[in-house]
Amino acid sequence: MERVPVKALCLALAALSLNAAPLPAALTAHLKEAALVHVDFTQTRTLAALSRPLKASGSLVLARDLGVIWALRKPVALTYVMGPKGLLVVDSEGRRSHRAAREAPVVAQMGKVFGSLIQGDWKALDEYFTVTGSGTPEQWQVVLAPKAQTASFLKRVQLNGGRFIQRISILEAAGDRMDLMFEHQRVDAPLTEAEARLLAQD
Amino acid sequence: MRLRAWLWILVLAVLAGLGGQRLARGGALQTDLLAMLPETEQNAVAERGVRVLSQATGDRAIFLVGGPGATLAPGRHFAQSLTASGAFASVLGTLPPVDPTLIFRFYAEHRFRLPHPSPGATVAAVRAAVETRLTAPMGSALGPEADPLGHVARFMDGLPLNSLRLEIQEGMLTLRSGDALYVLVTANLKGSAYDPAVQRVSLAAVRAAETALRAAEPRAELLRARPEVLRTGALFYAADARESAEWETGIIGWGSLAAIVALFLAVFRSARHLLLGLACVGAGLIAATAVTLLVFGKIYLLTLVCGSSMLGVAVDYPLLYFANQLGAGPAWNPRAALARLMPALLLGVVTTLLGYACLGVAPFPGLRQMAVFSMAGLAASFLTVLLVLPDALGRPLPERPRLMAALDRAGLAWLALGRRPAFRVALVLATLLAAAALLRLRVDDDVKSLIQPSGTLRTQEARIRELTGFSNSGRFFLVEGADEGAVLAREEALRARLEPLLRLGALEAVQAVSAFVPSPARQEEALRASRAEAPLLAQALTQVGFRPGAVARQGEELAAQRPLTVAAFLKTPFAGPFRMFWLGATVHGCGAMVYPVGACPSAQLREAAAGLPGVALVDKAQSVSGLLGHYRGLANGALALACVLVWLMLLWRYGLRSGTAILLPSLLGILAALAGLALVGSPLTLFNTIALVLVLGFGVDYAVFLAEGGRQSAPALLGVLLASFATLLSYGLLAFSHTPALRGFGLTLGLGVLAATLLAPFVPAPKAQP
Numbered sequence: 001m002e003r004v005p006v007k008a009l010c011l012a013l014a015a016l017s018l019n020a021a022p023l024p025a026a027l028t029a030h031l032k033e034a035a036l037v038h039v040d041f042t043q044t045r046t047l048a049a050l051s052r053p054l055k056a057s058g059s060l061v062l063a064r065d066l067g068v069i070w071a072l073r074k075p076v077a078l079t080y081v082m083g084p085k086g087l088l089v090v091d092s093e094g095r096r097s098h099r100a101a102r103e104a105p106v107v108a109q110m111g112k113v114f115g116s117l118i119q120g121d122w123k124a125l126d127e128y129f130t131v132t133g134s135g136t137p138e139q140w141q142v143v144l145a146p147k148a149q150t151a152s153f154l155k156r157v158q159l160n161g162g163r164f165i166q167r168i169s170i171l172e173a174a175g176d177r178m179d180l181m182f183e184h185q186r187v188d189a190p191l192t193e194a195e196a197r198l199l200a201q202d
Numbered sequence: 203m204r205l206r207a208w209l210w211i212l213v214l215a216v217l218a219g220l221g222g223q224r225l226a227r228g229g230a231l232q233t234d235l236l237a238m239l240p241e242t243e244q245n246a247v248a249e250r251g252v253r254v255l256s257q258a259t260g261d262r263a264i265f266l267v268g269g270p271g272a273t274l275a276p277g278r279h280f281a282q283s284l285t286a287s288g289a290f291a292s293v294l295g296t297l298p299p300v301d302p303t304l305i306f307r308f309y310a311e312h313r314f315r316l317p318h319p320s321p322g323a324t325v326a327a328v329r330a331a332v333e334t335r336l337t338a339p340m341g342s343a344l345g346p347e348a349d350p351l352g353h354v355a356r357f358m359d360g361l362p363l364n365s366l367r368l369e370i371q372e373g374m375l376t377l378r379s380g381d382a383l384y385v386l387v388t389a390n391l392k393g394s395a396y397d398p399a400v401q402r403v404s405l406a407a408v409r410a411a412e413t414a415l416r417a418a419e420p421r422a423e424l425l426r427a428r429p430e431v432l433r434t435g436a437l438f439y440a441a442d443a444r445e446s447a448e449w450e451t452g453i454i455g456w457g458s459l460a461a462i463v464a465l466f467l468a469v470f471r472s473a474r475h476l477l478l479g480l481a482c483v484g485a486g487l488i489a490a491t492a493v494t495l496l497v498f499g500k501i502y503l504l505t506l507v508c509g510s511s512m513l514g515v516a517v518d519y520p521l522l523y524f525a526n527q528l529g530a531g532p533a534w535n536p537r538a539a540l541a542r543l544m545p546a547l548l549l550g551v552v553t554t555l556l557g558y559a560c561l562g563v564a565p566f567p568g569l570r571q572m573a574v575f576s577m578a579g580l581a582a583s584f585l586t587v588l589l590v591l592p593d594a595l596g597r598p599l600p601e602r603p604r605l606m607a608a609l610d611r612a613g614l615a616w617l618a619l620g621r622r623p624a625f626r627v628a629l630v631l632a633t634l635l636a637a638a639a640l641l642r643l644r645v646d647d648d649v650k651s652l653i654q655p656s657g658t659l660r661t662q663e664a665r666i667r668e669l670t671g672f673s674n675s676g677r678f679f680l681v682e683g684a685d686e687g688a689v690l691a692r693e694e695a696l697r698a699r700l701e702p703l704l705r706l707g708a709l710e711a712v713q714a715v716s717a718f719v720p721s722p723a724r725q726e727e728a729l730r731a732s733r734a735e736a737p738l739l740a741q742a743l744t745q746v747g748f749r750p751g752a753v754a755r756q757g758e759e760l761a762a763q764r765p766l767t768v769a770a771f772l773k774t775p776f777a778g779p780f781r782m783f784w785l786g787a788t789v790h791g792c793g794a795m796v797y798p799v800g801a802c803p804s805a806q807l808r809e810a811a812a813g814l815p816g817v818a819l820v821d822k823a824q825s826v827s828g829l830l831g832h833y834r835g836l837a838n839g840a841l842a843l844a845c846v847l848v849w850l851m852l853l854w855r856y857g858l859r860s861g862t863a864i865l866l867p868s869l870l871g872i873l874a875a876l877a878g879l880a881l882v883g884s885p886l887t888l889f890n891t892i893a894l895v896l897v898l899g900f901g902v903d904y905a906v907f908l909a910e911g912g913r914q915s916a917p918a919l920l921g922v923l924l925a926s927f928a929t930l931l932s933y934g935l936l937a938f939s940h941t942p943a944l945r946g947f948g949l950t951l952g953l954g955v956l957a958a959t960l961l962a963p964f965v966p967a968p969k970a971q972p
Contacts, residue, residue: 045336049347049752056337075333099359174345 035064038186044179066199085201138162210589214485221492232500247788248680248820251795258782261391263435266666268384276415276429277385283414289407290389305776310348312766314732315725318353328742347752362711379669395436434663447503450939458932470524478594479520485586486516490579497574505571516583517928522921527599529917534598546910550903551584553848557899560840561892566833606916613919620964636877646885647831677821679796686768689792690721692816696796699810709800715784719771736760830888837891848902860968868901871958878953889943890950897954904962926959
């Protein structure tokens with residue numbers, strides 16, 4: 001039984017393309033391959049059921065081999081840590097809940113995909129998407145068109161960027177969409193002690 | 203020949219025809235060793251569960267294709283070759299595309315009935331819960347409207363869908379361990395794993411797929427480790443057991459036959475006697491097989507293997523008769539000789555049949571069949587000697603004076619040795635030592651000692667278990683109740699008790715239908731909570747920005763919630779692997795299985811479930827082992843009973859002193875066999891006890907023949923020696939079998955018969971009672 005929250009997966013994949021080399025390679029070859037990236041994000045969800053879009057913001061830490069820290073600040077303070085050990089969620093009062101990779105294989109799979117993407121291995125996307133690109137290295141656009149199964153609930157994923165990735169839009173089949181804007185990339189800024197502890201998940 | 207001889211031959215021909223007809227219809231040979239075992243559970247529902255589980259795992263062959271540094275290609279090729287062969291009903295390598303949102307949508311329809319934590323007592327708290335859900339990086343395949351509070355996602359996280367460590371890659375089920383990659387391929391057989399035709403076709407397809415795999419390997423792959431094909435499944439075990447048993451039957455059966463033929467020719471120098479001897483054995487085998495088939499409809503492989511050893515026993519009667527003829531010289535009169543031999547032969551047959559009958563006392567299908575097989579064969583052989591041989595042995599045999607003289611000398615020398623004080627002291631010492639060795643005797647009733655598959659198969663199964671976490675321990679909790687709701691509630695109580703074992707890692711997973719379908723009581727409780735939370739949820743959704751229509755729809759859906767039923771769950775495609783755990787309507791109401799995955803000892807499981815109503819742990823292997831132990835006790839009793847009955851019979855004929863003396867070699871033979879087992883370190887099992895019953899039968903036979911024939915009579919000595927030798931050749935050769943049960947049987951019987959034969963000549967000649 002496949003239990004892939006594909007939206008989450010492609011969100012993570014897309015987020016990781018910040019410093020990976022998305023196809024076509026020529027467009028994004030200048031994206032520096034970094035072991036560690038800090039970046040702030042703003043997320044906007046536009047849903048048919050909502051009279052106004054829901055905005056959220058926070059910051060993201062991508063660390064090769066270690067995993068991802070998705071720290072949401074607004075509207076709720078919650079930190080998600082996804083890595084080879086599993087999924088750790090820490091709420092605003094420091095309460096932690098952990099799901100081991102063994103119990104949540106999808107999370108573990110996501111962790112693996114992160115790893116391969118950080119190392120510029122785009123083949124991992126082939127299974128889910130057809131990847132096309134356009135523009136110049138200064139202003140490029142990459143479109144991920146979902147294959148077979150994924151298409152039932154995902155229409156398209158679009159990435160825009162220049163020197164860095166700037167925007168990811170995820171369009172769902174039902175007409176809902178999610179836009180992620182990135183700013184303040186800091187490449188190779190060292191992990192703080194707190195971040196290192198979170199990534200260690202212990 | 204006289205009429206009665208012809209009539210008997212006619213009876214045999216009819217039996218052969220009936221047996222042959224049954225065999226020709228096919229499926230008469232039962233190679234599943236476990237099928238020999240009796241039903242262990244008093245509860246018929248538990249037996250049904252055992253059957254369902256063994257069928258589910260039995261009709262499937264499981265492969266892991268790959269290895270260190272492997273790609274997905276070998277697994278894909280292997281699955282394609284198996285499919286192309288047409289030897290399997292279906293081959294699962296690549297998964298059919300399943301809509302992954304199906305399971306989410308199924309639960310979304312019942313989301314207000316799913317047990318869930320409280321989202322909070324204030325609008326602000328519920329709003330935070332909705333916002334958390336809407337902004338989480340791991341969304342689900344459901345839109346926020348279908349699961350605004352994440353009940354469905356949370357419930358699905360708790361489902362035991364992924365108790366196997368598999369992941370999907372390019373539509374194939376794969377498994378990683380370090381740098382090794384394996385593809386899981388399952389193949390459903392076209393019939394029973396125990397059907398030799400199915401085995402032949404399936405195994406040929408597997409072999410061809412392996413060859414194709416090696417041929418298709420690109421050159422680059424050769425530099426790396428070869429992809430391996432790990433396999434498990436009843437198919438391979440059954441085929442292995444059949445091949446090994448067929449081989450052993452061949453070697454042991456034909457080997458002993460060849461030795462017996464050589465013996466005949468060397469002693470009697472007559473092809474006629476050889477053929478007559480074989481005819482007696484053949485009559486026994488035909489009658490035994492036919493009667494077994496007529497009584498049971500099927501014949502177990504183990505019965506046939508033991509049956510091939512029947513040769514040794516069945517040949518005893520013609521041997522004694524021929525030995526008498528050899529000693530009689532020109533004065534040979536077949537009918538007078540038979541009349542003289544009759545008391546000894548009859549006593550021998552009756553004591554042996556008595557021993558065999560004791561086997562059939564235990565309600566153990568395998569033993570009953572062996573008892574019927576051996577009694578029918580023995581009786582037929584004996585009747586052949588009685589009805590056919592006198593007519594066929596009209597002419598006297600050429601005398602063998604030198605052979606007889608040599609036997610006389612040997613017999614006298616052995617008796618002289620027996621009279622020496624030193625020998626007697628040694629004999630007493632040996633007896634005491636043997637008795638002391640009994641202290642070291644172990645008892646083992648483990649059913650696994652019945653079957654010993656090849657080492658490769660066992661290591662491969664262990665590897666697959668280690669890699670996938672897949673195990674077929676054959677044990678489960680049977681949960682019963684008056685109706686579906688009661689069963690689900692009882693399962694929930696049981697799963698709560700097993701929770702600590704899961705946390706400790708003693709169990710890897712617990713598979714149960716109630717994990718997918720909460721009990722009606724819990725659904726109602728969740729629904730009440732959902733109703734109480736509804737006003738807060740409506741306000742929170744409005745605050746987040748949901749349109750009035752979307753908010754109202756939540757209330758409508760809450761009002762329209764229908765109960766989540768087992769029937770609805772079982773109809774979904776993702777219920778596939780769990781369907782077998784639901785037994786449904788039973789004679790007691792309703793039943794289901796809860797399947798613990800992991801190496802947790804049964805005692806610990808039983809303790810965890812102690813006191814829960816309607817819950818019982820069913821452990822087939824343990825029950826069978828317990829039953830084997832029980833039957834071993836029964837067989838020990840039967841042995842003691844047989845000893846007493848035979849003793850009484852001997853007392854009636856020979857009086858206290860001589861009767862006891864005739865029994866003594868058998869008792870010492872039993873002691874020797876037990877001591878031998880203890881010294882070799884072989885445990886005492888049910889099968890060894892059975893062998894001891896036979897030692898009693900043989901030992902008394904030999905002592906009686908010598909006593910009746912006069913112990914200094916060379917023909918009697920020759921007859922006993924030949925009979926004993928034939929027995930050792932046939933039964934004793936089983937000591938070299940690979941099947942532990944047969945090996946112990948052969949060892950016990952061989953040692954016992956050897957000791958009883960050597961001691962039989964020392965029995966003083968009795969004075970027959972009038």
